[in-house]
Amino acid sequence: MKRAKSRDEERRSLWKLQEDILEPADLDALVDFIRTTSRFTQFVKVRAFEEAWSSWQNCRYSVFVNSGSSANLVMMSVMKQTRGWADGDEVLVPAVTWVTNITPVIQCGLRPVFVDVNLQDFSFDYDALERAVGPRTRAILVTHLIGFPADMPRIRAIAGARGLTVLEDCCESHGAHLGGVKVGNHGSCSTFSFYWGHHMTTVEGGMVCTDDEALYHLALLKRSHGLARELPARLHPELGREHPDVDFNFLFLTDGFNVRNTEFGAVLGLAQLRKLDGYIEKRNANHRRFLEILAAYREHLLLPDKPGVSSFCLPFLFRERPRMERFLGVLRARRIEFRPIIGGNLLRQPPFAPFGRPADFPNAEFLHTNACYIGNNQFVGPTRLARLRPLLRETFGG
Numbered sequence: 001m002k003r004a005k006s007r008d009e010e011r012r013s014l015w016k017l018q019e020d021i022l023e024p025a026d027l028d029a030l031v032d033f034i035r036t037t038s039r040f041t042q043f044v045k046v047r048a049f050e051e052a053w054s055s056w057q058n059c060r061y062s063v064f065v066n067s068g069s070s071a072n073l074v075m076m077s078v079m080k081q082t083r084g085w086a087d088g089d090e091v092l093v094p095a096v097t098w099v100t101n102i103t104p105v106i107q108c109g110l111r112p113v114f115v116d117v118n119l120q121d122f123s124f125d126y127d128a129l130e131r132a133v134g135p136r137t138r139a140i141l142v143t144h145l146i147g148f149p150a151d152m153p154r155i156r157a158i159a160g161a162r163g164l165t166v167l168e169d170c171c172e173s174h175g176a177h178l179g180g181v182k183v184g185n186h187g188s189c190s191t192f193s194f195y196w197g198h199h200m201t202t203v204e205g206g207m208v209c210t211d212d213e214a215l216y217h218l219a220l221l222k223r224s225h226g227l228a229r230e231l232p233a234r235l236h237p238e239l240g241r242e243h244p245d246v247d248f249n250f251l252f253l254t255d256g257f258n259v260r261n262t263e264f265g266a267v268l269g270l271a272q273l274r275k276l277d278g279y280i281e282k283r284n285a286n287h288r289r290f291l292e293i294l295a296a297y298r299e300h301l302l303l304p305d306k307p308g309v310s311s312f313c314l315p316f317l318f319r320e321r322p323r324m325e326r327f328l329g330v331l332r333a334r335r336i337e338f339r340p341i342i343g344g345n346l347l348r349q350p351p352f353a354p355f356g357r358p359a360d361f362p363n364a365e366f367l368h369t370n371a372c373y374i375g376n377n378q379f380v381g382p383t384r385l386a387r388l389r390p391l392l393r394e395t396f397g398g
């Protein structure tokens with residue numbers, strides 16, 4: 001009994017990246033659903049979640065898939081096909097993001113051109129972005145990293161002047177906004193992740209969002225083998241007439257994947273979405289408190305902040321690497337989980353080595369060597385944040 005209790009206390013002393021985000025009400029919704037239906041593959045709940053998400057996100061169309069990575073793959077494949085991009089055409093991408101923001105570019109036969117990031121909002125170094133545009137550039141693939149909204153007016157100005165497509169990866173930034181307009185509504189198409197550690201979860205899951213009906217229709221096809229029957233029912237009779245030699249049930253209009261999600265994920269998504277605004281508020285309150293606590297260490301830490309943030313995590317950016325090493329030792333001793341800033345400098349990751357030298361991306365290199373984050377979520381609050389004070393004293397003295 002005593003041992004069980006002390007183990008319990010030990011567990012409580014951990015500060016995980018994410019905790020039991022699925023609450024009893026979410027699990028009840030799932031159990032009730034399982035008990036009352038026998039159709040679990042993509043069906044009415046998926047449609048209902050897509051509609052609810054479109055309404056929350058304030059976009060016209062959403063396509064629920066099995067991960068944020070799949071959402072990026074579908075988005076890139078759809079864009080290449082609809083815009084008629086050729087193999088080898090270029091997409092500008094940030095040197096710090098998640099790997100499956102970049103790999104779909106390569107998997108679709110396009111070439112990623114890496115651009116350094118900035119240390120204010122973690123998106124592109126905007127001057128470098130402008131310089132990187134070349135004759136074969138077709139798109140700018142923005143990542144709104146760790147909840148910070150990128151400077152979309154600036155990016156759109158660069159893109160607009162050269163006829164480039166703007167795409168947004170919002171997998172870490174649900175609800176971040178610029179002047180009240182949520183990220184994901186500033187380009188042609190955007191993606192979200194509902195993986196466990198993110199602002200809300202469907203366990204695994206992602207969304208492709210757009211206001212463009214043609215992109216939406218192709219995303220529906222790509223999600224599910226290219227099957228014609230995935231398109232809205234009103235289009236079926238005409239498609240059937242156009243292809244009388246093929247059974248409409250197995251009529252394939254394009255190449256595709258199978259990256260569908262299930263009714264289970266959608267039921268969880270509907271339950272979680274009701275709480276998303278509250279989760280974001282909590283995360284942002286934590287983030288503000290976190291910055292107040294860190295303010296005393298300004299001489300040692302960079303403290304980026306920006307209106308419209310939807311905090312993904314609590315980042316530490318050390319001016320000097322040895323301080324960070326000391327801090328990581330303190331975190332390990334206290335059993336506080338930490339991670340690098342997403343993929344770090346991606347030019348250091350083996351699949352991307354052919355695309356550039358790490359040293360040519362100094363801000364990405366700084367984030368790679370001098371920065372880390374700990375978890376922020378609705379389970380973090382003032383009491384837990386206060387635990388940072390002694391850790392910071394131990395790291396910096398004072």
Ligand SMILES: Cc1ncc(COP(=O)(O)O)c(C=O)c1O
Pocket residue numbers: 066067068069070072097098100101143169171172193194195205206342
């Ligand atoms: C910026 C970014 N893009 C894409 C993804 C991929 O999402 P998923 O893990 O759902 O595949 C992630 C995952 O964390 C991410 O952080």
